[in-house]
Amino acid sequence: MSLAQLWQLQQLELDREKEQKQLDRQLIKALTKEKEALLARQEELKREKAEWEKTVKQSKRLRQEIAAIEAKKQALEQELYGGRVVNPKELGHLEDQWQNVEAKLNTLLEDYLNLEEKVATMENCLQVKHDQLVKDMDSYNQKARQVKEKWQEGKVRLQTLISHMEELEAQIDPSLLQQYRRLQEQLGTVALAKVQGGNCGGCGIQLPSMFRQQLKQGKLIKCENCGRLLVNS
Ligand SMILES: [Zn+2]
Numbered sequence: 001m002s003l004a005q006l007w008q009l010q011q012l013e014l015d016r017e018k019e020q021k022q023l024d025r026q027l028i029k030a031l032t033k034e035k036e037a038l039l040a041r042q043e044e045l046k047r048e049k050a051e052w053e054k055t056v057k058q059s060k061r062l063r064q065e066i067a068a069i070e071a072k073k074q075a076l077e078q079e080l081y082g083g084r085v086v087n088p089k090e091l092g093h094l095e096d097q098w099q100n101v102e103a104k105l106n107t108l109l110e111d112y113l114n115l116e117e118k119v120a121t122m123e124n125c126l127q128v129k130h131d132q133l134v135k136d137m138d139s140y141n142q143k144a145r146q147v148k149e150k151w152q153e154g155k156v157r158l159q160t161l162i163s164h165m166e167e168l169e170a171q172i173d174p175s176l177l178q179q180y181r182r183l184q185e186q187l188g189t190v191a192l193a194k195v196q197g198g199n200c201g202g203c204g205i206q207l208p209s210m211f212r213q214q215l216k217q218g219k220l221i222k223c224e225n226c227g228r229l230l231v232n233s
Pocket residue numbers: 193200201202203204205223224225226227228
């Protein structure tokens with residue numbers, strides 16, 4: 001009777017190992033990694049946004065600079081064509097200045113257009129990345145909820161198994177239980193083997209026929225090959 005209960009106990013212990021493995025590995029680890037990756041993307045997006053803001057400011061400054069130079073150009077044109085200056089040398093000097101200003105203005109305008117294009121490209125890129133991140137975060141959160149639920153369900157199953165094991169342990173002869181625990185220290189969880197068709201269910205070796213008789217008489221017998229305690233099926 002006790003051996004049969006001991007067998008039940010071993011089955012419960014194997015179930016418990018399976019549940020514990022599930023709780024520890026797959027779910028939580030995968031989820032943690034995924035979350036880390038999402039947070040890294042979020043950080044990268046922040047950096048890119050800061051870079052975009054910097055570029056926008058740069059573009060604004062450039063626009064102000066252009067406005068100032070345009071004003072300067074207009075002032076020069078007024079002087080050139082206003083009729084106040086008639087001295088050819090002075091007019092020539094103004095003309096040179098105007099050309100310098102015009103050249104600078106053209107360079108700055110080109111820079112400004114390039115910068116504006118860069119800003120637009122960055123904006124698009126940010127938007128796409130942002131939208132994708134929001135989508136991925138949503139699906140992560142959904143998954144995280146499911147995993148959490150599964151995890152909690154697993155915990156409940158584990159708790160049930162443990163209390164069931166404790167009930168069984170209390171019913172098993174303490175010296176037999178002790179022997180089983182000592183055997184487990186050497187062999188791992190599977191310290192019991194069923195006799196299946198005259199063979200040891202643990203290692204498969206054929207057992208002497210007298211073993212079956214002795215088992216039926218309630219004797220404790222170990223497989224001579226693998227050392228497991230034999231249980232009649
Ligand atoms: Zn064996």
